[in-house]
Structures are given as C-alpha cells and as structure tokens.
Amino acid sequence: SQMSLKSFLWGVFLKQPFSCVGSAHPPGTVCPSKAKKALSRSASQIDLQIQANQGTMAVPAPFKMRIVQYNVLSSKLCSPDFFSGYDPAVLSARNRSKLLMKQLEQFIEAKAVICLQEIDNDFRADLTVFFIHRNYLLIGESYGRFKHLGVGIAVPLDVFRVECFRCPNGNVEWAQLVPQSSDLTMGFTDKLQGITPDDFTELNTSVHNRSSPMVCAKLVHLQTETSVTVATYHCPCLYQYPRRMLAFIAMAFRLAQTHADVFDAPLVFCGDLNSTPDSKMIELVRSGTLPKEDEAWFAVPNFDFLFNLPRSMRSVYEHFQGKDPPATTWVTTEKSDFKGTLDFIFVDRDPFVVADVRPVTEETISEPLPSLDQPSDHIAIWADLIVSKQAAP
Secondary structure, eight states, X not given: OHHHHHHHHHHHHHTOOXXXXXXXXXXXXXXHHHHHHHHTSOHHHHHHHHHHHTTSOXXXXXXXEEEEEEEOOOGGGOOTTTSTTSOHHHHOHHHHHHHHHHHHHXXXXXXXXXXXXXXXXXXXXXXXXXXXXXXXXXXXXXXXXXXXXXXXXXXXXXXXXXXXXXXXXXXXXXXXXXXXXXXXXXXXXXXXXXSOHHHHHHHHHHHHHOOOBEEEEEEEETTTOOEEEEEEEEOOOOTTOHHHHHHHHHHHHHHHHHHHHHHTSOEEEEEEOSOOTTSHHHHHHHHSBOOTTOTTSOOOGGGHHHHXXXXXXXXXXXXXXXXXXXXXXXXXXXXXXXXXXXXXXXXXXXXXXXXXXXXXXXXXXXXXXXXXXXXXXXXXXEEEEEEOSOOOO
16 A cells, blocks of 8 residues: 555665765664755655655666776886886886876776775875766775775766775684684684694784775665675785685675675675686685585684685676686796786676676787786776666675
C-alpha cells in the first residue's frame, strides 16, 4: 500500500549512515550535520517520490564506468643507482611529471576513476592541482619513512560524488589478530605446519612493523544513485618473503571487502600487488581460499583468516579474455631483468559486467621502463565496467 511504501522509504532513509568525506565518524555511524540536512526533507517530498514511482520501488539503472590502475613510480625510487644504464632524461622528475600528466589526460577525457600507487610528495602536489583543474578529487594516503610512497583514487566529480572514504592499514588489522609479544606468540608457534617458530616470529614482527595503507572509497553515480566501492593498494615488494606478501594481500582484500560490506556497495579493487598471476597470493584472491594441506604455507588454527577471504573476486582481464595481460612492467637493472604482470583489477562477481579492457600484448611493452614515452616502470591498465544493478556484495 501507499502507506506501507511511505514507511519503507522513511525506514530506508533513516538507516543511511550519513558519513561525510573526511569525517571523523566511524563507518556506519551518524554524521550529525549530514543527518540534520537529510532529515529536514518533508513528508510531502516523500509523497512526491511515491507518486513518481507509481507505487513501486525503482531498480537503479545500469551505468558504465572506466576504472584505471596505474603505478606511477615514485621519484624517490627512480634513481640512477637503481636504474643504471638508463638515459638521465628518462629518469628526470620534471620530464616524468609532464609525461605523466599527458598520460592521465586520456583517462580524464573518458571520465575514468583512476587508481594510483607510488604517489610521492613531489608528485602529490602537482597531481592535486592537476586534478582540481579538471574537476577531479584526489583522495589518498602517504606513507613510508620519507612519505615517498602513497596511494590514491582520482574521482571525476561530474560523474560521481564521494560519499565517504577510509584509509585502513593492513598491519593494524594484523596486530588486532596476532600478538606481537614473544611469550604470546609461542602459543601459536607450537601448532605451526610448514614454517619454523623462528620464521614465524620474524614474519609476525615484519608485518607488525610494516605500514601498508590502502584507500577505500564509496562512490555514488550521480545519474543513477547507484553505489560502488573502489579500493586501491600497493603490496610491499618482498619477493624473498612470500609468506609476508600473502599476509599483506590477505589483510588488504579482507579490509576492502569489509569496507564494501559496511558501505553496502560492490567492490572494485585495483593495485600493484607485486605478485604474478600464477602466485599463491593471486590464487587466494581468485578462489577466496588456499588449501591448508599445501606445505609451502603454514597452517595454524588461529590463522584461518589467511586462507579464507570473505569471498572470491575475479580479474577483469581473465574474465574478459581468458587470461591476464602478459606484462604490465619491464624493469632491467644490474641485478635483474623482470618482465611480467604485477598489476590487477579485481571485481566482485556481482553486479559487474566487464565490457572492455585495454588491449595488452607482448608487444605493448617493447623496451624496459621507464622510457622516453612512458614515465613509469609500469603501464596503465583499464577496464570498462557495466554496473548492471545495485546489489549487496
């Protein structure tokens, strides 16, 4: 009936979290200023909404969005000592900054949501002004001893509004689950499989002490009022310690999925995960779990969270074309020569439809990066997503 629909609309309205951008209020709690404005809407406005819907609840219309994943290479990490043999002009911060802005223009023209990693302080100031002039909002977090790293999401404000965002940290989550005291830790190590107590203690200390923040933002599409959660993350580069990387990635996806649940908006997760498509870390994300009998990893009753994410997610490239790109980075140094895929875009299995992706072939990266036409040691990848309906993740 019309009266029951009115009651329903008021009930839905009053349950909104009313969180503000930058608000100190925890997710799901009331932001007084926003709540006051919202509750000032009169009953007559609700009546008009009922009449417009002709007694039925409207299903949010589908919309299309482009999501970009791009590690832009921190200037502090782009040193001649590491990139030995490279043309100095390629490594110049000024040249790279100009080239980066040029690269970003194509994504801004497409009104894309842009996820960035390795935004150092030098780049952050320039990027913030750059995006402001194009009606974009850059939100993010700096970290590292010299704030030489950072993650961020650039949002086109004429397409989305930023309902709220958070910058959770994986090592904080870990600290709440795993004790750091050696006496307490020993209560875990006597149950270890596939790892020695000393290795476990070293892993535990490393994860406790390593800051690895991410950004989670709830974006609302202005035309349809449909919400999505966008998260971005840069996994610490610890190739020699794969268990640590597993811990960081497990924590990052668990945090992102938890925030998406709180935001009540399905999740798009972009990041430089420093893991290849055939790694255990990516297997965990794709399947949502790892087999505990695999002795290459450790199994402890208290560590079930490492092997079981709230849900699995799918890679947009694998879903669209059957496999991930052959390479998103190519770096040559005196000690190594690596060409492979470390960058990913993952989405919840519902309600996203992958309409297109940036074509990436073996020939896309034809020389080691950065180069005269590529400002970073990674290329940008993107996907066009159709959000087909509003659904809880």
